[in-house]
Amino acid sequence: MTTRELRDAAGLIVADILDLFSPDFGRVPQAVMNHPAVLDAELERIFTTAWLFVGHESEIAEPGDYITRRMGRDQVIVTRDEQGEVRVLRNACSHRGTLLCKATSGNTSHFMCPYHAWTFDNTGRLRGAPEARKAYGPGFDRADHPLKQARVGVHQGLVFATWDPEAPPLAEFLGDIAWYLDMLLGTASGGWEVAGPPQRYLTSGNWKISCENFGGDGYHLPYTHRTPIEAGLFGEDDDDGSGGKPHGRVVWTPQGHTARIGYMPPEVGGPPYWGMSDGLRADFVANATPEMLQVLDNADVVHGNLFPNLSFIFTAITYTGDEPDNTSFLIFRMAMPVDAETTEMVNILLVPRDATPEWKQRSVLACVRTHGAAAVLFEGDDFDNFASVSATGRGVVAQGSTLDYSMGLGLPVEPDDWPGPGESAPHDHSERTHRAFYGAWLRAMKGEKP
Incomplete structure (x- = not known):
């Protein structure tokens, strides 16, 4: 089967399972508890749209402090930049996708990729790429290669993030x-x-x-x-x-x-x-x-x-x-x-x-x-x-x-x-x-x- 056919088949499986829910939610299909296709759909439809907890402000109390966490299966760096702003960065180099930071916590102003030494500051901006002008030509612009960032919200010291640019504000989500x-x-x-x-x-x-x-x-x-x-x-x-x-x-x-x-x-x-x-x-x-x-x-x-x-x-x-x-x-x-x-x-x-x-x-x-x-x-x-x-x-x-x-x-x-x-x-x-x-x-x- 092609990738598209596999995705379509998984979609049909998920749709069939969702149809087993009763209108009043008094019955829940047992398949939602262990079907891989359901989890794949959850990761796409819930874990990329909801506000997810990623840590507490005391874990990143000082500029340069960071922790590494996950949002679903996506690994992220939760850090406080040099200006004191809390940021959540995708923990993957924007060059070839290498895991950028392997430590669970620490303090640094920059993250350097172990593969090709691309270096990012803790705002997510690319600050250095070895031989970039020579290898890519004069048109290479570091501003075109930042780390992907999630939206961030904080309530009572709890740090939340979401990948969805259209998600409601955190206060509305918490209700x-x-x-x-x-x-x-x-x-x-x-x-x-x-x-x-x-x-x-x-x-x-x-x-x-x-x-x-x-x-x-x-x-x-x-x-x-x-x-x-x-x-x-x-x-x-x-x-x-x-x-x-x-x-x-x-x-x-x-x-x-x-x-x-x-x-x-x-x-x-x-x-x-x-x-x-x-x-x-x-x-x-x-x-x-x-x-x-x-x-x-x-x-x-x-x-x-x-x-x-x-x-x-x-x-x-x-x-x-x-x-x-x-x-x-x-x-x-x-x-x-x-x-x-x-x-x-x-x-x-x-x-x-x-x-x-x-x-x-x-x-x-x-x-x-x-x-x-x-x-x-x-x-x-x-x-x-x-x-x-x-x-x-x-x-x-x-x-x-x-x-x-x-x-x-x-x-x-x-x-x-x-x-x-x-x-x-x-x-x-x-x-x-x-x-x-x-x-x-x-x-x-x-x-x-x-």
């Missing part, structure tokens, strides 16, 4: 989910910073499964995470069983961003920004709005997903090993597709810049013990489930099967006094956030704007 980011990141007077280099690891399973789970799946908690619950990490019932159970609320937006706020039973929970030291909490509370404090009162976890692939969690685990007090942590995690059934996770842990070194270390320990490649609790259980969803989709019968995402479809959502923006429901066991995620996914796959 109501920005309020929840402000609640977590915008109340620390000294701001936040990355604690150590990101943790990178490969997992089995399609990238979307992790994102939908982080976006608001309260249903799996008592079953997948039965061990930590029985160990008392979420509090314990009274002897007579009257202590109550954790509960939560889900939030979703038209852009496909989602969140869940989990609450402890009243007699177990804590104040807003639970798990912070007293000094940090006082600072956060002083800068938060009354509505934010109402959302966070007695909350032990806030987690969600920014469409398409940036998940986050802020939580205070009640047991971290040998510390007397629970300590909170905040991570942002990129789920980057490697192939249809393999995902690279990149965990970035943020800590308040004004926290003491001792508190920061406790926060790091609380995070790595529960979330990450070596986590004793939570992540191992989740990743086993994620892998099995992709594995069961390899069969012939699976290609025509759909998965059930209908939970909560028939439940009315009555207006209440929820103080946060976005659409929301006081149903912890719900798949409303899943349907919001796949609604945005389906619109993007069909070439529709949010």
